[in-house]
Structures are given as structure tokens and as C-alpha cells.
């Protein structure tokens with residue numbers, strides 16, 4: 001059901017081969033001691049998915065899709081929608097499985113469209129996606145030519161949603177591991193590109209997060225960092241004392257010049273901001289697949305330029321940067 005043996009096997013003869021032994025032990029321990037009361041329910045949903053090998057798939061379009069309506073019988077359609085409902089809420093997508101649109105809270109295609117044109121071409125690259133969620137972006141990375149995508153996310157719901165999608169896509173180039181970046185073997189230095197999107201503001205120590213990201217990359221590898229920012233000068237950042245947009249785990253929201261300076265301080269080169277976008281209620285909203293509250297409820301109704309707590313409304317920046325080649329990091333004492 002959740003099985004990483006093809007990944008461990010597939011990493012032989014790659015720049016990540018040295019990671020295999022550690023990874024295998026770590027994943028085995030995590031699966032044995034998962035400490036998540038909902039996991040049995042999620043696994044039961046995976047077991048209830050119909051078995052079929054669909055002919056149609058598309059991972060290079062806004063809606064990641066697999067299968068058509070006519071691939072399944074009426075009872076299989078019903079089993080599919082029941083299993084997908086047991087894996088709610090669906091935050092990241094959209095997906096279309098056999099004609100059923102999973103209209104997720106986030107229209108992640110909008111973020112991907114803003115970021116993808118600026119990336120070093122992903123063709124043939126081994127990619128790490130830190131805080132991958134259910135892997136929507138990973139599919140788009142493969143769709144853009146990446147050789148392999150490894151997502152990491154401590155959320156078992158994200159891991160099992162990915163398993164549900166990959167139950168039908170059957171693609172052994174894409175895995176999501178139930179790990180945090182901090183738990184990963186340090187200094188892997190094997191990824192060509194590392195994404196960290198929507199994670200830095202959840203970290204109490206953003207500079208450590210940048211260092212950990214840098215150490216996943218091979219020399220010359222690319223960092224793609226997307227995070228909440230504020231409008232402001234170098235040196236400025238917001239550390240909300242209470243909640244931010246109802247989230248209680250938000251730490252640092254730097255200005256873009258501060259964020260660029262943090263990346264340089266942590267040894268990255270060629271650091272540049274390629275996008276700054278305010279999050280809209282078109283991009284993040286309540287849907288049938290993620291009922292309850294969403295962005296519109298987190299903003300001040302009178303003044304939507306502010307969150308409900310009075311902070312600046314969500315503004316997100318994307319930074320690209322490179323891990324230097326050779327021994328140049330030594331200059332920074334890092």
C-alpha cells in the first residue's frame with residue numbers, strides 16, 4: 001500500500017545512492033511507529049480504490065488527470081468517490097480521476113504558472129519538493145521533464161492522497177516520504193533542484209531551513225523558495241505574536257530584500273526574486289472537497305488588505321538561487 005522499495009531500488013546508480021541505507025531504515029521505522037490514529041482509515045480508503053490501468057493520463061496540464069468516465073463501472077465509480085471522500089480535505093490540486101474533478105481548496109496550477117517559466121529547465125533533473133503536500137506540484141515537475149521527484153511531507157493525509165493518485169498513474173518516478181526536512185539525512189548534496197514552497201514561514205528558524213535546503217543540493221543546484229513576505233526594506237520582517245490568517249504556526253514573514261539577504265548569508269549565489277503575488281480568493285477558496293473556512297474568512301471583511309488579526313494580507317514571493325560550485329562555501333564559514 002505504502003511501499004518505498006521501488007524508490008530505494010531506483011536510487012542505485014544515481015547521485016542519491018549513498019542515501020539509500022539510511023532512508024530505508026528511516027522509512028521502515030516511520031511506517032512501524034506512525035503515531036497517527038487516522039492512518040488506518042486512510043489505508044482502508046486506499047484498499048477500496050478500484051483496480052484498473054487507465055489508458056489516458058495528463059500531468060502537463062492545469063488539471064492533473066487520469067482515466068475517463070467509461071473506464072469504470074457504476075459500482076467502481078461509487079467505490080472511487082467514497083474512497084476519495086474518506087481522504088478529505090483535499091487542499092492541493094486540481095485533479096481529475098475518471099471524470100471526477102477534485103476541485104481542491106488551492107488552485108495550485110496558478111502558482112505553478114507563475115513559477116515554472118523562471119526555472120532552470122527541469123529536464124532530466126532529480127528534484128526534492130520539501131512540504132510537497134499531496135504531490136500536485138511533483139506531477140507538474142515530471143510533466144515539465146524532471147527525471148524523478150521526491151516529495152517530503154510529515155502529513156500522512158498528504159502521503160496517502162498521493163498514493164491514491166499514484167494508484168492510477170502508476171508512476172515510479174514520484175514518491176512522497178513521511179518526513180520533515182530536518183529529519184532527512186543531512187548533507188545529501190545530490191538533488192539538482194530543491195523546492196520549498198509554503199514552508200519557510202512555518203519554521204521557527206528560517207536560516208536553519210535555508211541551510212538544510214542548501215545541503216540537499218549538489219554544487220550548482222537550484223533552490224526554488226516560495227514563502228509569505230511583507231512589503232518592506234532590507235532588515236524588516238514580521239513575526240506575528242499571535243495567529244496569522246488564523247494559522248498558529250507562522251513565524252517569520254520577511255520583506256523580499258531581507259529574504260534575499262538571508263539566502264546570501266546562508267551561502268546561496270545568484271539570488272533573485274522572480275514573482276510577488278497577493279493570494280486571491282480565486283486561488284484559495286472553500287470547495288466541496290475542502291469544506292469549511294478558507295481565505296475569504298481569514299481576511300478582514302471591511303478591509304481585505306488585512307488579515308482578520310490586522311496583519312498585511314497574504315503576499316507571496318518566489319526566490320531562485322544557486323548553491324555555489326566547488327569549495328566556495330568555505331568563504332562563508334558555512
Ligand SMILES: C[S@@+](CC[C@H](N)C(=O)[O-])C[C@H]1O[C@@H](n2cnc3c(N)ncnc32)[C@H](O)[C@@H]1O
Pocket residue numbers: 092106108130131132133152153154155158179180181182196197198199202
Ligand atoms: C502551506 S503547505 C504548502 C504545500 C505546497 N508546497 C504548496 O506550496 O502549496 C505546507 C506543507 O509543508 C509541510 N511541512 C510543514 N513543516 C515541514 C517540514 N519541516 N518539512 C517538510 N514539510 C513540512 C506541511 O505538512 C504542509 O503540507
